[in-house]
Amino acid sequence: MIRRLFVANRGEIALRVIRTARAMGMTTILGVSEADRHSLPARSADDVVVIGPAPSAQSYLNIPAVVAAAQSARADAIHPGYGFLSENAAFARAVAEVGMIFVGPELSSLTAMGDKLMARRVGIEAGLPVVPGGEAADKAAARAQAERTGYPLLLKAVSGGGGRGMKRVDAPDQLEAQIDMAMAEAQAAFGDPRVYVERFIARGRHVEVQVLGDGHDAIHLGTRDCSIQRRFQKLVEEAPAPNMPDDKRAAIEAAAVNLARHLGYRGAGTVEFLVDAETFDFYFLEMNARIQVEHPVTEAVTGIDLVEQQLLIAGGGRMALRQGDVAVQGHAIEVRINAEDWRADFRPSPGRVARAVWPAGPGIRIDTHIASGGEVPPYYDSLLGKLIVSAPTRAEAVALLAAALNRLTIEGVDTTRDLHRTIAADARFVAGGVDTRFFEGLAA
Amino acid sequence: MSKTDLPLTPEDVAEIAAILDGTAYDRIDVTTARFRLRVARDGQGFTQDWSFDEAAAPGAAMAAAPAVAPAIQADIGPCVRAPLPGTFYRAPAPGAPPFVEVGAVVTPDTVVGIIETMKLMNPVHAGIDGVISAILVDNATMIAKGAALMLLDGALPDGPAL
Numbered sequence: 001m002i003r004r005l006f007v008a009n010r011g012e013i014a015l016r017v018i019r020t021a022r023a024m025g026m027t028t029i030l031g032v033s034e035a036d037r038h039s040l041p042a043r044s045a046d047d048v049v050v051i052g053p054a055p056s057a058q059s060y061l062n063i064p065a066v067v068a069a070a071q072s073a074r075a076d077a078i079h080p081g082y083g084f085l086s087e088n089a090a091f092a093r094a095v096a097e098v099g100m101i102f103v104g105p106e107l108s109s110l111t112a113m114g115d116k117l118m119a120r121r122v123g124i125e126a127g128l129p130v131v132p133g134g135e136a137a138d139k140a141a142a143r144a145q146a147e148r149t150g151y152p153l154l155l156k157a158v159s160g161g162g163g164r165g166m167k168r169v170d171a172p173d174q175l176e177a178q179i180d181m182a183m184a185e186a187q188a189a190f191g192d193p194r195v196y197v198e199r200f201i202a203r204g205r206h207v208e209v210q211v212l213g214d215g216h217d218a219i220h221l222g223t224r225d226c227s228i229q230r231r232f233q234k235l236v237e238e239a240p241a242p243n244m245p246d247d248k249r250a251a252i253e254a255a256a257v258n259l260a261r262h263l264g265y266r267g268a269g270t271v272e273f274l275v276d277a278e279t280f281d282f283y284f285l286e287m288n289a290r291i292q293v294e295h296p297v298t299e300a301v302t303g304i305d306l307v308e309q310q311l312l313i314a315g316g317g318r319m320a321l322r323q324g325d326v327a328v329q330g331h332a333i334e335v336r337i338n339a340e341d342w343r344a345d346f347r348p349s350p351g352r353v354a355r356a357v358w359p360a361g362p363g364i365r366i367d368t369h370i371a372s373g374g375e376v377p378p379y380y381d382s383l384l385g386k387l388i389v390s391a392p393t394r395a396e397a398v399a400l401l402a403a404a405l406n407r408l409t410i411e412g413v414d415t416t417r418d419l420h421r422t423i424a425a426d427a428r429f430v431a432g433g434v435d436t437r438f439f440e441g442l443a444a
Numbered sequence: 445m446s447k448t449d450l451p452l453t454p455e456d457v458a459e460i461a462a463i464l465d466g467t468a469y470d471r472i473d474v475t476t477a478r479f480r481l482r483v484a485r486d487g488q489g490f491t492q493d494w495s496f497d498e499a500a501a502p503g504a505a506m507a508a509a510p511a512v513a514p515a516i517q518a519d520i521g522p523c524v525r526a527p528l529p530g531t532f533y534r535a536p537a538p539g540a541p542p543f544v545e546v547g548a549v550v551t552p553d554t555v556v557g558i559i560e561t562m563k564l565m566n567p568v569h570a571g572i573d574g575v576i577s578a579i580l581v582d583n584a585t586m587i588a589k590g591a592a593l594m595l596l597d598g599a600l601p602d603g604p605a606l
Contacts, residue, residue, distance in 0.1 A: 019453065043478075043496065055531075339562070348562035350529055351589075360483060360492040361461050365454060371479075371494035378530045378586075382562045407486045 002026055002077040002101060002315045006070035007045065009081030010060060012367045012385055013291070014041035017079050020307040022046075029073040031066055033059035035377040040369040049073050054379045060084045063091050067098060077101035077314060079307075083381070086290040089114065103314040105289045106215070109263045113287040120284075126262035128255050128284040131274060133198030142179050145197040146172070152202070155179065157186035158194040168200055203277035203435040206234075207241045208270045208288075209256035210298045212309055214319040218260035220253045221298050221306075222328040224270075227436050228423065230346065235416070235439075236423060237294035238333040239301045241275075242394055243433030248280040259287065268295075268310045277435040293336070293386070296365060300332035300390035331397045332390040335405070335423075337368075338382040341414035350378040354412035359404040363390050363397075376413055384415060398430055457483065461490040522596040523580075524570055526587045530561030532568075534583045542583075544594075548576045556594060559587070572596065 005026045007014050010033070018028045018041060030045035035054035042048045049069040052059035059065065061084055070078050078095050080086035080103065089110045095102040104110070112122045120130050132149045135158060136142035146153055146169070155167040155178060167182045169175050179195070187193040206229065210221040225241035226234045241249070256271035270288040275281070295306045304326065313319060340346045353374045358366045368385025370376065376384065389404055391397040402424040408417055422442060428434050452460075452474075460483045464472050471484035482493045526532065534542040534557050544556045550570035557568040574596035581593050 040496070347528065347566065348530075348564055350562060355493070357491045357493045359486075359489060360457050361490040362458070364489075366492070371496055373495050378528075378561045380562060403487070403489060407489055407491050409491075 002103075002311060004029065004073065004075045004077075005103075005311070006031060006049075006073055006075035006078045006100075007041070007081070008060070008066050008070070008078050009084055009086075010036050010039065010041065010369075010380060011383060012369045013081040013293075014039075015044055015369050016367055017081060017307055018044050020305055021079070021311060024308060024311060026311070029070070029075055031060075031069045033379070035375075035379055040371060040374065047073060054377065056084065056379060063088070063094050066091070067094050067100075070095075070100060071098055075100060077103055077311075079103040079310070080290065082290050082293055087114075087288070101314050103267070103310055105213075105263075105265055105267045105269065109265055109269075110289050112263060113289050119286045122263070123259060123284040126259045128259055129282065131199055131201070131283040133196060135194060135196050137194050139179055139183070142183075142195055142197060143175065146175055149197050149199050152200040154198045154200045155182040156196045156198060157182070157190055157192070158196050159186065159190035159192040201274060201276050201283075203437070205241070205275040205277050205433070205435050206272065207244070207252065207275045207282065208272045208292075209253050210292075210295070210306070211256050211260040211265065211269050211271060212306075212313070212319060212321065213260045213263075213265035213267065213269070214313050214317070215264050215266040216318065218257050218265055219319070219321060219323045219326060220257050220260075221302050221304060221326055223249060223252065224294055224297055225433075226294060227434055228429070228438050229436055230439050234294065234336070236333065236335050236420070236429075237297055238331065238394075238397075239297035240328055240331070241433075242331075243431075244275075245280055248275075248282070252282050255282070255284065259284070263287075265289075267313050268306050277433065293383070294334050296367060296386065296388045297332040297334045297390075300365065300388060301328045301330055302326055303329075330390055330392045331394040332388060333397050333401050334386050334388045335401065335420040336386055336416065337384045337408070337410070337420075338416045339376045339384050339413045340382050340416055342416045342419040346416075347414075348378070348382050349414035350376045350382075351413045352376075353384075353410060355409065356384075356411075357407070357409040358385065359387065359407040363400050364388070364404055365390075370410075384410065384413075387420075394432055395430075398424060452481065457481070457492050461492075464490065520592055520595065522572060522574055523592040524556055524568065524594040524596070526559060526589055526591045526593055527568060528559060528561050528566060529587065529589045530559040530566070532581050532583070532585050532587045532593060533558045533560065534579070544576050544579075546576050546579060550574060550576060550596070568593065570594075570596070 005021045006029045007017050008031050021028050028045045029047040031049050031051040032042050033054050051065045051069045085091040092102045113119050134145050136145045152170045167178045169178045182195050183193040205227045208224050223241040224239045226237045228236040270292050272285045273282045339349045355372045356370050365388040370384045389400040391400050405421050423429050474481045479496050484491050554570040555567045556570050559566045578595040
């Protein structure tokens with residue numbers, strides 16, 4: 001049972017956690033940097049402790065300072081939100097060492113999902129499909145690996161990066177010439193001829209599954225599609241993943257639950273997959289062992305408060321929810337309103353928000369810490385708020401999104417609003433099921 | 445400092461919008477000692493506009509924009525100004541040599557520093573042809589948008605050298 005919850009984060013997620021914790025009867029204490037002393041989350045918490053100067057390294061990322069602040073506030077648990085220290089095993093250990101509850105998974109899960117190669121290994125152990133491929137030291141090994149991997153495939157320099165030494169091979173008869181070239185380039189560029197052979201997925205979608213576990217059992221709360229990204233930053237997220245055959249959806253959800261069970265996972269987590277947009281074959285990428293920015297779309301279609309579930313599980317309870325209690329109804333879409341000039345290569349735009357008019361009304365949820373007169377400090381990320389719409393069908397949700405964006409006005413800083421208006425009007429998005437190359441083809 | 449009154453929840457706002465929907469009015473203003481909320485009709489839907497009593501948050505603006513140096517000077521001649529606010533760095537990495545020193549010949553595309561804003565590193569370009577005659581800002585200093593960072597050519601004003 002958690003009575004005093006320390007929130008080790010800032011911005012909209014801090015406010016989001018405070019709201020649910022207070023509704024559950026907990027006393028909330030927010031750790032803030034000097035720059036955030038008067039933020040909306042700071043006004044909303046029961047108590048505020050300053051953990052350090054504005055730069056994150058000296059405040060939100062400073063493990064001893066955060067733990068000391070939580071101790072001084074006599075907290076019995078710490079919610080890390082997302083980003084910052086949320087998946088930091090050293091932080092989770094430090095919290096446990098002083099006898100407080102870390103609202104997140106066991107240390108073993110954090111470690112297992114800590115890096116991509118380790119996650120790939122654990123995923124294979126749990127029986128999840130991963131992008132077929134493997135390393136090849138010489139030409140014969142590359143041929144053998146290509147045979148196992150299948151076509152089309154990519155040859156990548158093991159020591160490489162940034163696309164150098166990367167070759168696409170569509171059929172076996174092209175392999176010989178391409179291996180020679182790839183190995184020569186790898187040797188020339190990186191002094192290491194080894195190549196990695198990987199299945200090439202021409203049209204990939206980013207689909208993830210929300211899971212909840214209590215260390216004994218695990219359930220899923222359906223899919224989310226986050227294919228609209230720019231430089232691996234998600235811009236638009238929706239639940240459920242649109243235009244996906246039912247059997248493939250069921251299979252991907254089952255795979256995610258298998259991984260959570262394999263880990264003995266405790267808390268809320270997200271299992272990320274690369275899904276082939278044509279065949280719907282899916283491959284495990286990684287697991288995020290925390291609450292996600294895009295969690296509200298899942299809440300909107302399931303009616304389940306994910307932060308409440310996190311806090312109940314962290315408090316030591318068995319999960320009351322059963323898989324049969326979870327029903328996905330309707331469709332939800334979230335767009336991230338960032339303080340960025342998206343026409344100038346997404347240049348950050350911090351400053352004072354002179355006026356913030358957010359949409360309101362049925363089917364609309366706004367998660368934000370920015371009101372009129374609010375400050376967007378230059379020290380942290382650029383998320384101003386999230387607009388979440390939900391409706392019985394995807395078509396209605398897209399229409400509601402477009403209408404809601406027209407009523408959104410932020411003055412004083414540049415925002416990504418107009419980018420989202422362009423996306424909401426894009427025929428590919430309206431049809432649904434776009435792949436991760438969507439952004440390249442966007443008519444600005 | 446303990447607070448017991450949380451600003452209205454999203455559910456409260458939804459209820460206010462529903463109340464408004466049943467009336468002939470176009471907006472409802474709720475003003476308390478701590479906040480003001482305007483829920484207004486806009487086309488087929490509604491908007492919400494929150495603001496919080498600035499008096500209840502003395503120094504809020506100060507805390508968000510500390511120690512900004514130097515001031516935005518108007519007429520100091522040709523100079524490189526900060527394209528955006530943030531932390532100014534003279535070198536690409538800690539311990540690395542600075543991008544430029546006094547005496548460096550620059551063209552418009554020469555990178556003379558970087559500004560870290562919102563976790564992103566943004567290059568600062570010289571913007572014009574010239575020779576760096578003075579560097580006005582120390583490494584790792586918080587600067588405002590438009591702050592003069594470096595002088596070019598004979599742009600150094602009369603008086604004591606910097």
